[in-house]
Ligand SMILES: *[C@@H]1O[C@H](CO)[C@@H](O)[C@H](O)[C@H]1NC(C)=O
């Protein structure tokens with residue numbers, strides 16, 4: 218009898234281990250950062266716990282969970298691939314940056330690199346906050362951004378809030394295929410260089426059904442990018458949607474096939490604009506501005522300011538931008554070729 222009892226106890230002890238091992242590698246695995254030693258109090262540095270949870274999720278496949286109603290203070294966290302396919306981040310809680318004095322090093326709060334098929338989804342209340350007010354007074358500081366997606370493919374990000382970045386909120390570089398839906402970006406109008414989205418060297422990017430309030434561009438589309446779409450985005454306050462500055466870093470920057478649809482601009486300093494540096498051979502082509510409605514607080518509603526090589530095949534159609542103060546808004550073109558139809562204010566300066 219004594220022996221038999223002993224045997225049962227040992228078996229009971231071993232079998233949970235076997236079960237856990239068998240689960241490893243299935244898609245339903247959940248890697249909650251709390252199980253990796255995170256505090257979630259918004260004050261203790263949880264960077265290592267997040268990186269450890271990511272390593273497990275990446276290696277075995279599954280969901281990294283940032284739980285609701287908790288804040289995780291981190292600096293410069295890197296989520297790197299390649300990983301097992303179908304990695305998911307359930308972003309229900311908050312990632313917060315420390316104040317400027319406690320920022321260690323690094324250009325971004327969260328750097329996501331080299332992933333194919335990553336999905337990030339939240340409950341709408343989770344996301345990242347950059348404690349930007351501790352940085353904004355220091356205009357010459359190298360201020361970090363919040364989310365940086367580098368070298369991604371087939372990325373889907375939805376239902377997260379990104380607030381108070383020291384500089385840009387979400388940057389996308391060298392990505393092919395990314396959809397951002399229901400993203401809420403919020404920084405005050407006087408915060409310097411706080412672009413909503415910065416897109417560069419990327420193709421097939423869609424920003425949809427999002428709300429972007431910032432101190433700089435709502436969406437900036439930079440060099441060597443094509444098929445960049447913004448649909449159903451509400452911008453303002455901020456500087457509107459911008460292509461460029463082109464030719465700043467490389468003289469041969471090229472942007473094509475930009476589609477901005479069903480966007481609303483309210484209280485922005487510009488609607489849509491193309492920015493190029495003087496004395497460079499920038500080529501801008503096939504840009505359509507359609508369905509812009511909203512108000513403008515500045516003097517200039519549309520500014521197409523191109524270098525001597527010109528912007529070609531610019532189409533403006535069914536835009537209606539009015540001044541908050543009721544004055545006549547200006548349209549400026551330099552070396553811009555194309556046509557405008559059904560647009561208020563009327564555009565007569567395009568070349569053909
Ligand atoms: C962007 O819009 C163009 C034109 O409608 C479409 O061909 C393309 O598939 C869209 N791309 C994305 C990523 O939504």
Ligand SMILES: *[C@@H]1O[C@H](CO)[C@@H](O)[C@H](O)[C@H]1NC(C)=O
Pocket residue numbers: 448449478479
């Ligand atoms: C833009 O809005 C109109 C009217 O609500 C809708 O019919 C159309 O499908 C929308 N276009 C896109 C690209 O979402």
